[in-house]
Amino acid sequence: xxxxxxxxxxxxxEIAIIxxxxxxxxxxxALLDDEYEIDGFSYDxxxxxxxxxxxxxxxxxxxxxxxxxxxxxASSAAVASNILTSFKRINLALVVGICGGVPRAADQxxxxxxxxxxxxxxxxxxxxxxxxxxxxxxxxxEDTLGRVSPEIRSFLxxxxxxxxxxxxKEKTAICSSQLCQKDGFHKSEYPxxxxxxxxxxxxxHKHRNAKSCSKCWNQDDEVCETALNSSCTELGCxxxxxxxxxxxxxxxxxAPDGNPxxxxxxxxxxxxxxxxFGRVASGDGVMKxxxxxxxxxxxxxxxxxxxxxxxxxxxxxxxxxxxxxxxADSHKNKEWQEYAAATAAAxxxxxxxxxxxxxxxxxxx
Numbered sequence: 001x002x003x004x005x006x007x008x009x010x011x012x013x014e015i016a017i018i019x020x021x022x023x024x025x026x027x028x029x030a031l032l033d034d035e036y037e038i039d040g041f042s043y044d045x046x047x048x049x050x051x052x053x054x055x056x057x058x059x060x061x062x063x064x065x066x067x068x069x070x071x072x073x074a075s076s077a078a079v080a081s082n083i084l085t086s087f088k089r090i091n092l093a094l095v096v097g098i099c100g101g102v103p104r105a106a107d108q109x110x111x112x113x114x115x116x117x118x119x120x121x122x123x124x125x126x127x128x129x130x131x132x133x134x135x136x137x138x139x140x141x142e143d144t145l146g147r148v149s150p151e152i153r154s155f156l157x158x159x160x161x162x163x164x165x166x167x168x169k170e171k172t173a174i175c176s177s178q179l180c181q182k183d184g185f186h187k188s189e190y191p192x193x194x195x196x197x198x199x200x201x202x203x204x205h206k207h208r209n210a211k212s213c214s215k216c217w218n219q220d221d222e223v224c225e226t227a228l229n230s231s232c233t234e235l236g237c238x239x240x241x242x243x244x245x246x247x248x249x250x251x252x253x254x255a256p257d258g259n260p261x262x263x264x265x266x267x268x269x270x271x272x273x274x275x276x277f278g279r280v281a282s283g284d285g286v287m288k289x290x291x292x293x294x295x296x297x298x299x300x301x302x303x304x305x306x307x308x309x310x311x312x313x314x315x316x317x318x319x320x321x322x323x324x325x326x327x328a329d330s331h332k333n334k335e336w337q338e339y340a341a342a343t344a345a346a347x348x349x350x351x352x353x354x355x356x357x358x359x360x361x362x363x364x365x
Contacts, residue, residue: 006036007062010043015061016083016093016316017348018076020068020308023338024097025054027345028065030182031175032056045086051079053086059352064090068308072284073124076311084315092152093316096348098340099306100287100328102297103198103243105278110247111324113196113336114273116172116347117304119280119320120156121147124310125296126283137300145310148317155355156319160277164354171350172343173272179342188342190271191335193251197232198243198327201290205330208236223330232331247274273323273343278303280320282310290329321348 007013019025029035034057037043043055054065064087068075076095083090101111111117122145128137147153158164180189199205206223207213215224227235246256250270253261261267281302287293296302305328309320323340326332 004057004060004062006034010045010087011089013055013062013064013087014089014091015058015063015352016080016087016090017058017063017065018068018079018093018095018308018312019065019097020071020075021097021341023341024344025065025067027179027185027188027341028058028096028348029054030179030185031345031349032058032063036062043086049082049086051082051086059349059355061352061355063352072307073282073311074284076308077315078311080312080315080318090316091149093312093318094348094351095306095309095312095318095320095322096344097306097308097322098325098337098344099280099304099320099322100293100326100332101305101324102293102303103245103327105276105303106301109276110245111276111303112245112247112251112274113324113326114190114339114343116168116273116275116321116323116343117280118156118159118275118277118347118351119304119309119318120153120160120277121145121279122282122309122313122318122320123279123300123302124283125281125300125302125305126285127310145313148319152317152319156277159351159354165275167354168275168347168350169272171353172275172347175346175349176273176343179346185338185342188338191339193248193271195335196245196248196251197239197331198245199237199241199290199329199331200243201294201329203237203241203290205232205235205237208238231333237331273347275347276303280309280322281305282307282313282320287328288330288332290327293328321351323347 036055052067066079066083068079179185206227207216213224215222216227253267255261279302287305306322309318312318323344325336325340
């Protein structure tokens, strides 16, 4: 397709991808169909633009990948504003990477580790007033993040429909598999259903006996530094309390009646990442509390927690595409991060393959 040849100028780019972590940007880079700035060619950048970019083709679109110098809203806001100084026609920013997920959406749909969240809106949950007994988010119209354009909302409506979700799920699985075959991405493979563990929201990640730690043992709300940096296995978190999930059982090859699932294709299908559309919570704090996660989920009707999209939102029309690497509780660890980063990048490519490009203007007309 002629219009997918390497653009001659920065104004031909309309899609920006923003990543905060290297594992996130590495996965996007590895899935690029073409890298444009090679063999000495460069698009350069506008005076005063402090961003760093990689340009290329992903799916059916020319994309510019922008790297955040750090996590959080301030970094994403600075990078988003600078993007527009050099790439003036960007009309969609995809904030891509990993996030904390809500175990169950409002409609009771299970959300598992590795599933992908695509935002329909973003709520800035740390903008408000802290009172002695509670934090109240500012939710007046002038204090909230606006809606994305009708064109983006229309596309999200299509993508979240029956055919759209089916295509995204299949293409995400294909792209993720292709990525895992590349050098350096063997750790991005599916960790296994047995490693997807969810504890009740009030079951704390801490030492469980006085001999291990008197601080954790004697005070309900206190957790020692050692416990915060230890795994569930090291602390002996009670696996008998793990929440039973139907999709996890199926991914393990166990039918609802407890018998083995004989059709291995059904098991492989259950292990694929599902795509969920919904509201995303954004704030500078890392959510590591099951109780607070559930309180905010109930109040704000969100399905994921992340730290960058609220910063980009004021400068660019933004959609979050992030994969769940933990359940935003005290038991969170980094075991699923590389798989989640790969899955988010794969879904981003699938997302762009489904989004139609605008016909390029014909020269001379």
